[in-house]
Amino acid sequence: MTISDNILRAWGSVDWVREEGQGVQLGPCPRQIQRAFADQGLDAIALGVIGRDADGNTFLLDRAAAALEAELTRSRLPTRIGR
Numbered sequence: 457m458t459i460s461d462n463i464l465r466a467w468g469s470v471d472w473v474r475e476e477g478q479g480v481q482l483g484p485c486p487r488q489i490q491r492a493f494a495d496q497g498l499d500a501i502a503l504g505v506i507g508r509d510a511d512g513n514t515f516l517l518d519r520a521a522a523a524l525e526a527e528l529t530r531s532r533l534p535t536r537i538g539r
Contacts, residue, residue: 459523459527462497464524466493466496467525468528470485483521486506486516489516493505503520504517505524
């Protein structure tokens with residue numbers, strides 16, 4: 457996946473939530489991801505950010521989330537650190 461400005465804008469607009477149940481989970485809600493990407497004219501499922509199970513439930517794909525979060529962080533850093 458090539459990470460475009462639209463993808464980073466969509467990812468950057470998603471809020472992370474903390475959910476407690478059978479353990480603590482921290483991350484963005486797949487439905488919110490789907491809406492944020494759609495607002496940018498993107499399909500989060502086709503891009504491999506979220507998936508859909510046999511029952512139609514959406515879920516976050518952890519590797520994609522990690523890659524997007526890292527790229528968003530890098531995009532906000534100064535281009536030259538320490539100079």
